[in-house]
Amino acid sequence: MWTARILRAQDSRVRWKRAVHVSALLSLRGVKTNIGRYHILHGVEFDVAEGGLTMLLGRNGAGKTTTLRTIMGLWRAHEGEIHFAGRDIARLSTPDIARLGIAYVPESMAIFGDLTVQENLVLAARSAPPERKRLDWIFARFEALKRFWNLPAGNLSGGQKQMLAVARAIIEPRRLLLIDEPTKGLAPAIIVNMIAAFRELKDGESTLLVVEQNFAFARQLGDTVAVMDDGRVAHTGTMAAFAADAGLQQHLLGLGMGEHQ
């Protein structure tokens, strides 16, 4: 039964790949990454369709964070190709990758705690001071940032730091947003705002690749899904199909029935 399911999933993956390949903004082919003497990624392959939101799922230690960091050039792929908008970026430096229009929100958030909220955002707006309209849009979703505008970011709560980390990535229009576990430690009310913000972004200017452990959040937001297992992508397809297949979720993510809601 499992073999048939996997084969069906692989078949849907092939069809999905054919469908999105023409409009893939980001493509990874045979990406292998070592950290020290540890082989973390063993040939990662998937596409991120332009204008959509792709969820990168997987168990702890599957290689999701390493994949995002490799795309961003923070860890080097020692083999394979990473194409962004038709250009191989696997050998570019991190600042050059960022300047192509890719923003990154790490799992640790990496906000600058000694800088104020304002200074964090001013720094993230590389080309010009943050636009008033853009700031108002961000404040409407993450009100706390306006309230603590002049406060050192180190004094913010965990949830507020997460808001700032996301706001920093979207303070200017970016073509691709790489976001690592945006809901980690967030209150449900803030998650709702985060979902609204991500939906508006993907409907507008950006393509999103989001690593997420919260499957309830992932299924609400994702258009497509890539599931990693042991340093490889074990499944790709539409989120709708994946969300409907509880057995596949159990097999790839180890989710119990209670976590599917």
Add this chain to the structure above:
Amino acid sequence: MKRDLLPLLLIPLLAAAAFPLVGSSASWVTLTVAGLAMGLMIFVMASGLTLTFGLMDVLNFGHGAFIAVGAFVAASVMLALGTWMQVDSLWLNLAAFLPAVLAAMAVSGVLGFAFERVIVRPVYGQHLKQILVTTGGLIVAEQLLKVVWGPDQITLTRPTALRGAILLGDIAIEKYRILAVIVGLVVFAALALTLNRTRIGLLIRAGVENGEMVEALGYRIRRLFVGVFVVGSALAGLGGAMWGLYQETITAGIGGQVIVLVFIVIIIGGLGSVGGCFVGALLVGLTANYIGFLAPKVALGSNILLMALILLWRPQGLYPVAKR
């Protein structure tokens, strides 16, 4: 923002504690000004080193080479302009002094650029190799100084207008120390303004905290680091020039001698923190002068004792930098 003022309060507390021990108010004022002057000269030398450590985790034991080169270059210029140094005119004295310190800064800055490229760059991220190779750089630089300027110590005389002391009643304050205080405060103000009011300063502060994230925002932190390294080297040259004139004798070992104090200051302050470096330098300067007066036999170890006490209180230094 609620500023952490406790470390700053240590300076007046130390001065107040020393007052009854010193006894005479005239001696206390003289010692306090001497301590502030010494502290500010060390701050000028140390400020660049703390930033380079903060930005790229580079432990540069070769920083003493920039201090020594600054002292020698300034001495050469001042000796060449000896007649302007000896006339009784503040303006002519300054006309000799200013080109001397500017030349010291320029040569130390260029040396810093070369040092970063040749010695530091190959050992990024490798602390043990950094210590070994930069210490080696300091030894080579000391020997090269002996080749260029000879093995003997150079005796310098301060410009006429900066010799002697100003007398306020029975309080004597050396003129040169007033100049050292002014130069130190100007450097501190310039650094504080740059770090807090400019975009480049914002980048440096962010880079000290999390260089990787600064890169992910699209900024090239290595270029920033090279810039800070060069400015830090130039400031070390300025500090070396001031220190040489303060001691009035210069030897090739001057950098190696002062670098111990410089490291104590940046450790006390919290590695990577310019504000901490400032407070730490003043504490070191004041402690050295008060203890030197009160108990000369323990003066040598007083700064080590100060560092131990502060690290017992705050193991990460007075103003620890929130690292990633």
